[in-house]
Every structure is written in C-alpha cells, then in structure tokens.
Amino acid sequence: MKLTKKELIALVLMITNGYEDYPFKRKGREHAAIRHHHNQKILAIILEQDSRLLLSLKLKPEQVEEYLNDRGIMPAIGLNKKHWLTIAVNETEVTQEELKQMLLESSRLTRK
Structure with a gap:
C-alpha cells in the first residue's frame, strides 16, 4: 500500500471517527495526532x-x-515502547485490513 500523509490521515479518521490535531511541532515538522472526541x-x-x-x-x-x-514495523518513536509501535506505512507488509484492525485496537485501548 502506498499512501501520502494526507491519504493516511483521511483513512485513520474514517476508521476511528477521531479528529486531527497538531500538538507537536518540532523543527518545522508537524506530527498529526488523531484524538478521540470524548476524551481527547x-x-x-x-x-x-x-x-x-x-x-x-x-x-x-x-x-x-x-x-x-x-518488516516495516519498529519500536515506537518517542512513545512507550511496551505499548506503542511505529509502522513505516509504505514499507511494511501489513495489509490495509490488518492496519484497519490495528487502528481499531488502538482506538479501543485509548477510549477509556
């Protein structure tokens, strides 16, 4: 799967029903955070x-x-490595369906 940042954000928003936020701005790079509406x-x-x-x-x-x-999955960058991981989206063998399931699980685990 080959996605642009904009396409990935749209996919994550569609699957999770979250909202896009930009709380982290480092050295001109924007990190899009997708948050829950009810608990942020x-x-x-x-x-x-x-x-x-x-x-x-x-x-x-x-x-x-x-x-x-x-392949294409590594310990989380800048997050708790026990509970978070980072996916190089355009370099991984993870299918779009697997990615969807991972997104739903992340949404479920952060819902509380």
Whole structure:
C-alpha cells in the first residue's frame, strides 16, 4: 500500500471517527495526532521523517512484541515502547485490513 500523509490521515479518521490535531511541532515538522472526541486522548500519531511516512499506534504489549517481527514495523518513536509501535506505512507488509484492525485496537485501548 502506498499512501501520502494526507491519504493516511483521511483513512485513520474514517476508521476511528477521531479528529486531527497538531500538538507537536518540532523543527518545522508537524506530527498529526488523531484524538478521540470524548476524551481527547491520542489514538494515533502520523509523521513524515527522513522521507518515510510513519504511523504510531497503541496496542497490547503482546501484540507489539509480535508485530515487531514484521518488516516495516519498529519500536515506537518517542512513545512507550511496551505499548506503542511505529509502522513505516509504505514499507511494511501489513495489509490495509490488518492496519484497519490495528487502528481499531488502538482506538479501543485509548477510549477509556
């Protein structure tokens, strides 16, 4: 799957029914945070770094551990590495359906 940052944001918003926010601005790079409407908790972070489109999600620790074996998935950048991972969206073997399930799980885990 090859996506632009704009397309990825639209996909995440559609799947999670969240809203887009920009609380992190570092050295001219904008990190899009997708948040829940009811509690404002972040459920996903989208950024571009070194020409790579990255998506960080919260999952169960055992899921994080399992997914780290997949190409294009790495320990979370700037987040708790036990509960979060980062996906190089255009470099991973994760299918769009798997990505959807990961997004739904991140949304569920951050809903409280």
